[in-house]
Amino acid sequence: MSAHGTEFVRPRADEVVRFDDAKRHYLVGDEVVRALDGVSFSILKGSYWAIMGPSGSGKSTMLNILGCLDRPTSGAYWLNGENVAEMDDNQLSDHRLRNLGFIFQSFHLIPQLTVGENIEVPLLYLGLPQAERKAKAEALAERVGMSHRLRHLPSELSGGQRQRVAVARALANDPAVLLADEPTGNLDSATSTQIMGLFQELYEQGKTVILVTHEPDIAAYAKATIVLKDGKILSIREEGA
Amino acid sequence: MNQIRYFLPFVKLGLSDVWRHKTRSFLTMLGMVFGVGSVIAMLAVGEGASQQAMESIKRLGSQNIMVMSVKPTSEEGGSTGAQRGSLAVYGLLYEDKDRIEETVPGVLLTVPARMTRRNARLGERQLEMRVVETEPDWFEVVQRPVLAGRVLGERDMQMRANVCVLTEHGVRRLLATEETIGQRIRIASGVFEVIGIVKNETGGTVRAPDSEADAYIPITTGTKLFGEANIRYSAGGMEGEKVELSQIIVKMRGTDAVEPGSKAIEAVLARFHKKKDFKIDVPLTLLREAERTKRTYNIVLGAIAGISLLVGGIGIMNIMLASVTERTKEIGIRRAIGARRSRIVVQFLINTCVLSIGGGLVGLLLGVSIPLLITAFTAMPTVVQPYSLALAFGISVGIGIVFGLYPALRAASLDPIEALRHE
Numbered sequence: 125m126s127a128h129g130t131e132f133v134r135p136r137a138d139e140v141v142r143f144d145d146a147k148r149h150y151l152v153g154d155e156v157v158r159a160l161d162g163v164s165f166s167i168l169k170g171s172y173w174a175i176m177g178p179s180g181s182g183k184s185t186m187l188n189i190l191g192c193l194d195r196p197t198s199g200a201y202w203l204n205g206e207n208v209a210e211m212d213d214n215q216l217s218d219h220r221l222r223n224l225g226f227i228f229q230s231f232h233l234i235p236q237l238t239v240g241e242n243i244e245v246p247l248l249y250l251g252l253p254q255a256e257r258k259a260k261a262e263a264l265a266e267r268v269g270m271s272h273r274l275r276h277l278p279s280e281l282s283g284g285q286r287q288r289v290a291v292a293r294a295l296a297n298d299p300a301v302l303l304a305d306e307p308t309g310n311l312d313s314a315t316s317t318q319i320m321g322l323f324q325e326l327y328e329q330g331k332t333v334i335l336v337t338h339e340p341d342i343a344a345y346a347k348a349t350i351v352l353k354d355g356k357i358l359s360i361r362e363e364g365a
Numbered sequence: 366m367n368q369i370r371y372f373l374p375f376v377k378l379g380l381s382d383v384w385r386h387k388t389r390s391f392l393t394m395l396g397m398v399f400g401v402g403s404v405i406a407m408l409a410v411g412e413g414a415s416q417q418a419m420e421s422i423k424r425l426g427s428q429n430i431m432v433m434s435v436k437p438t439s440e441e442g443g444s445t446g447a448q449r450g451s452l453a454v455y456g457l458l459y460e461d462k463d464r465i466e467e468t469v470p471g472v473l474l475t476v477p478a479r480m481t482r483r484n485a486r487l488g489e490r491q492l493e494m495r496v497v498e499t500e501p502d503w504f505e506v507v508q509r510p511v512l513a514g515r516v517l518g519e520r521d522m523q524m525r526a527n528v529c530v531l532t533e534h535g536v537r538r539l540l541a542t543e544e545t546i547g548q549r550i551r552i553a554s555g556v557f558e559v560i561g562i563v564k565n566e567t568g569g570t571v572r573a574p575d576s577e578a579d580a581y582i583p584i585t586t587g588t589k590l591f592g593e594a595n596i597r598y599s600a601g602g603m604e605g606e607k608v609e610l611s612q613i614i615v616k617m618r619g620t621d622a623v624e625p626g627s628k629a630i631e632a633v634l635a636r637f638h639k640k641k642d643f644k645i646d647v648p649l650t651l652l653r654e655a656e657r658t659k660r661t662y663n664i665v666l667g668a669i670a671g672i673s674l675l676v677g678g679i680g681i682m683n684i685m686l687a688s689v690t691e692r693t694k695e696i697g698i699r700r701a702i703g704a705r706r707s708r709i710v711v712q713f714l715i716n717t718c719v720l721s722i723g724g725g726l727v728g729l730l731l732g733v734s735i736p737l738l739i740t741a742f743t744a745m746p747t748v749v750q751p752y753s754l755a756l757a758f759g760i761s762v763g764i765g766i767v768f769g770l771y772p773a774l775r776a777a778s779l780d781p782i783e784a785l786r787h788e
């Protein structure tokens with residue numbers, strides 16, 4: 125492992141994310157599925173990216189690797205200057221806990237916990253004392269405009285409200301990078317606009333935002349776009365570049 | 366402190382998970398409740414029974430050795446049965462008492478006794494009693510509370526006084542409500558003054574040296590009235606037997622001397638008795654046997670209770686596996702947020718421990734109350750020992766951990782991406 129770690133040049137300090145010829149192959153029976161087939165790019169701190177491409181092009185695979193839920197089978201993925209490809213399960217977990225915030229298409233709130241408790245989950249794993257957790261969860265709910273629903277269960281909320289709670293939870297650990305997989309896929313256009321407004325705010329506050337979408341309207345919010353096709357990068361477009 | 370603060374939210378989480386599925390948790394806990402309850406209750410019943418047995422053995426005197434006359438079997442006896450009108454002579458002799466005293470080391474006291482069944486009368490009332498002709502030391506060796514009056518004394522022996530000490534039961538049946546101490550009763554051909562009443566022990570599972578209705582008289586008085594030996598003829602008057610002493614109770618200096626003492630007595634008597642016409646009972650050995658029985662009993666009970674706990678544990682495991690499947694998505698979410706595998710393990714383990722400890726606590730209550738009910742309704746003695754509470758509780762916690770581990774590990778080993786996809 126360390127042998128191939130040395131093949132790559134360490135990323136610069138402002139490169140929060142960098143892929144070096146990253147591949148993710150699945151072996152299905154005798155057949156190799158090349159979900160990601162050698163991608164290289166880097167994302168600077170505080171930028172706003174969209175990942176696009178047709179269905180099956182490898183967007184979710186890439187986002188899972190970006191989110192430390194998965195590792196490239198070969199190549200390197202640098203997150204905050206560390207090569208994720210060489211990490212074990214506990215290190216991946218710790219990276220998710222400390223550096224990343226996840227937002228999913230279907231919200232993925234824990235159904236039996238209230239809004240407040242859902243926002244507290246990362247804080248619980250970070251080991252914050254109860255009073256601090258409470259205060260922080262309230263502040264986060266306030267930030268996404270959900271402080272009036274702290275004691276409600278997710279099932280009592282609308283889709284847009286659930287996604288706001290999910291955003292609050294993703295922000296709880298003050299992550300370097302926010303990752304969103306089709307965050308507006310289950311929302312109507314009005315609510316989508318609100319959620320995208322929230323992302324815009326976060327970007328303006330200095331967060332690195334990376335979202336996967338196949339809707340050009342949504343991708344238009346981002347400042348840069350990667351288009352994938354068959355596991356390879358078809359094009360990279362950076363605004364003003 | 367930090368550890369506690371870290372675990373506390375997960376304990377709360379476990380409790381709220383249990384609370385959320387009240388019915389299911391309750392049914393799951395039932396296995397533990399009955400398992401733990403039955404462990405404690407069975408141990409309490411077993412302990413009660415064995416303590417009762419031990420008590421009665423201890424009252425026989427753990428320092429005592431009982432030597433008793435027994436009729437030899439006819440092959441050995443030879444002369445009985447075949448010849449009509451014969452007199453079978455067997456059993457212990459006064460000489461045996463002296464021999465034991467002289468040759469056996471560690472003897473404190475020897476008490477001879479001759480026992481016969483005779484009719485006692487007071488006016489119209491009649492009662493067949495066991496008359497024990499003995500020495501005052503009987504009451505030293507077979508210690509019984511004196512309810513009224515006094516026991517036999519040296520003067521009664523010297524005077525060959527016509528006095529008797531009765532057992533409580535005998536008194537109740539023969540004397541009824543009459544004035545007891547000083548009352549004169551007729552036993553066979555003699556008139557005896559009642560000088561004392563003792564409580565008697567009719568010993569449950571073990572043979573006690575006293576019977577229901579005993580009359581204790583000085584052995585000297587017995588010799589005067591009934592003769593040196595106990596001669597009895599069968600109904601036809603053709604066969605008879607002669608026994609000098611029915612019993613010799615030997616009290617040793619300490620319990621250590623009991624076992625060698627009984628061997629020495631056996632050896633001494635065997636030299637002078639050609640036929641095996643005596644028998645040696647050692648309460649201490651009975652005590653040891655009772656202890657062994659108790660151990661076996663505990664093992665059997667333990668195995669039964671263990672099986673019910675095992676069943677309870679499997680029930681918990683079953684529910685936890687179902688819960689892991691049901692909560693796959695939640696596990697995926699927690700893992701995506703950054704929970705390490707070990708934290709998922711802890712969460713599920715705490716969950717099972719809450720179930721098993723909760724069940725264990727209710728089981729403790731059940732285990733403590735069942736023996737109370739048993740004692741209240743059946744008069745069977747029960748003893749709940751503190752160690753059994755600790756044991757049952759410890760086992761329930763252990764079972765929670767052992768049977769919770771597999772589901773917890775299974776939950777933690779789920780791939781987060783797969784788990785998130787789970788619907």
Ligand SMILES: Nc1ncnc2c1ncn2[C@@H]1O[C@H](COP(=O)(O)OP(=O)(O)OP(=O)(O)O)[C@@H](O)[C@H]1O
Binds near residue numbers: 150
């Ligand atoms: N666990 C897996 N095992 C085998 N093949 C997989 C696995 N996960 C993804 N793939 C394959 O990898 C390829 C890329 O999948 P991915 O989910 O990244 O696509 P996507 O761009 O997110 O598509 P969509 O827009 O439909 O969500 C697909 O061909 C898919 O079949």
Ligand SMILES: [Mg+2]
Binds near residue numbers: 183184185
């Ligand atoms: Mg996808």
